[in-house]
Amino acid sequence: MSKPNDYDVLVIGAGVSGLAAASDLTRAGKRVVVLEARGRVGGRVHTERVGGHTTDVGASWIHGIDDSSLHDATRALGMREAEFTVGSFQAGGRPMVYFGPGNERLSAVAADGFIADVAALDPELERAIARAPEGASYADAVQSAVASFVANRSWDEDRAERVLEYHRHRAEEQYGAWWDDLDAHGLDDDQIEGDEVVFPDGYDALPRALAAGLDVRLETPVNRIAWSGGGVAVAAGETVFTADHVIVTAPVGVLQSGQIEFAPALPEPVARALEGFAMNEFEKVFLRFDAPFWDDGVYAIKRQGSAAQWWHSWYDLTQAVGTPTLLTFAAGPAARATRDWSDDEIVASVMSSLREIYGAAVPDPESARITRWRDDPWAQGSYAFAKPGTPPEAHTILATPIGGVLQLAGEATWQDDPATVTAALESGRRAAQRVLFGHDAPAR
Numbered sequence: 001m002s003k004p005n006d007y008d009v010l011v012i013g014a015g016v017s018g019l020a021a022a023s024d025l026t027r028a029g030k031r032v033v034v035l036e037a038r039g040r041v042g043g044r045v046h047t048e049r050v051g052g053h054t055t056d057v058g059a060s061w062i063h064g065i066d067d068s069s070l071h072d073a074t075r076a077l078g079m080r081e082a083e084f085t086v087g088s089f090q091a092g093g094r095p096m097v098y099f100g101p102g103n104e105r106l107s108a109v110a111a112d113g114f115i116a117d118v119a120a121l122d123p124e125l126e127r128a129i130a131r132a133p134e135g136a137s138y139a140d141a142v143q144s145a146v147a148s149f150v151a152n153r154s155w156d157e158d159r160a161e162r163v164l165e166y167h168r169h170r171a172e173e174q175y176g177a178w179w180d181d182l183d184a185h186g187l188d189d190d191q192i193e194g195d196e197v198v199f200p201d202g203y204d205a206l207p208r209a210l211a212a213g214l215d216v217r218l219e220t221p222v223n224r225i226a227w228s229g230g231g232v233a234v235a236a237g238e239t240v241f242t243a244d245h246v247i248v249t250a251p252v253g254v255l256q257s258g259q260i261e262f263a264p265a266l267p268e269p270v271a272r273a274l275e276g277f278a279m280n281e282f283e284k285v286f287l288r289f290d291a292p293f294w295d296d297g298v299y300a301i302k303r304q305g306s307a308a309q310w311w312h313s314w315y316d317l318t319q320a321v322g323t324p325t326l327l328t329f330a331a332g333p334a335a336r337a338t339r340d341w342s343d344d345e346i347v348a349s350v351m352s353s354l355r356e357i358y359g360a361a362v363p364d365p366e367s368a369r370i371t372r373w374r375d376d377p378w379a380q381g382s383y384a385f386a387k388p389g390t391p392p393e394a395h396t397i398l399a400t401p402i403g404g405v406l407q408l409a410g411e412a413t414w415q416d417d418p419a420t421v422t423a424a425l426e427s428g429r430r431a432a433q434r435v436l437f438g439h440d441a442p443a444r
Helices: 016-027 069-076 108-130 138-153 157-175 205-211 252-257 270-275 333-338 343-358 394-398 421-437
Strands: 006-012 032-035 047-050 053-056 096-099 224-228 231-236 239-248 261-263 277-279 282-288 300-303 313-316 325-331 367-370 384-386 406-408
Touching: 006 016, 006 231, 016 032, 016 205, 016 421, 069 205, 069 421, 096 108, 108 138, 108 157, 138 157, 157 325, 224 239, 239 421, 252 270, 252 277, 270 277, 270 394, 282 343, 300 343, 325 333, 325 343, 333 343, 343 367, 406 421
Parallel strands: 006 032, 006 239, 096 300, 224 261, 239 406
Antiparallel strands: 047 053, 224 231, 231 239, 277 384, 282 325, 282 367, 300 313, 313 325
């Protein structure tokens, strides 16, 4: 007979990764409990519904729906979707309006020329990344590739700077990191297959569906995990849960903070892989207006030049959410610099930038929502990125089974498409498969 707090599997974290693992294991007949620090499920998939507005303050997109297991899951749940294929930082591909360094609106010819320059550099950038030495940053690789074009294709200083600027902003928007802080291979996974979609009724339908029928203990933060070949004992305050296996889906920032004590400590190679990642600085800034003042029919507004160091890209969510709404990001240096600012100060800074390109008559937003994931104790950032010297396979190494009883899972542990909901879903499923069929299950 089992003891009251004795289970086959304990899952730490009720985000998409933990819920996916728990769901698969429960369907397979395992006795599973999910321990969640928050008062809700979903983790960094979180939808707010305030004043008639539905806002995904965490994850928003599926980045490419072709052959996507995540898209299969959302379609099976009947989640209403809207195409919005600008979730990956890109120079073109969808209608955009560009403003140059002097706040001038770029002509179609000038914008197309810039977009062509970005595309032309891609093969040389791939070669620069491939030959980059261990410890090289994304900045190193981009600067090497652009230097080659300056030397061999006679790019002038302004032309080169626009492309360098684009890649600085790409590192910020894709990983919330300054390009010097991101490994040269840090954007290797940045390949999108098919359209991107968002969910007007809220992404949280996914974790809520995964949680249905599961034993989820909310407001139960775990502080200690003792493990040995005989099983695990997990302490949540004064309550101790025991099991044959534990799957830990806490974000990298939480694992690195020491909030959860591992006894014994995480061994190699997992510990070293964990050290190779950092949580990013990436916050969303939603601005809702009574009426749009910007260009009609564009997916994004892009600004170039030194005045656009922080606020350089705005995404028109109006068609997706039904209300005139722009989304921009405080990413990397901008997020660090504004972390202690009030919401009003951040909004004023963003609006000042918009008025520089659209004119002083641009109205204040009717409302705004600014996320604070860096200050969330159960996230400590939006998602993880690889520091210089961290190889792509570190994602897979992070999920190496430990002692036959312990696994890490979550967005940072999936090499094919890290930092996404897809990665969370698939890493949770992989962890469940390893419990059910042994630790030789696929390690993608």
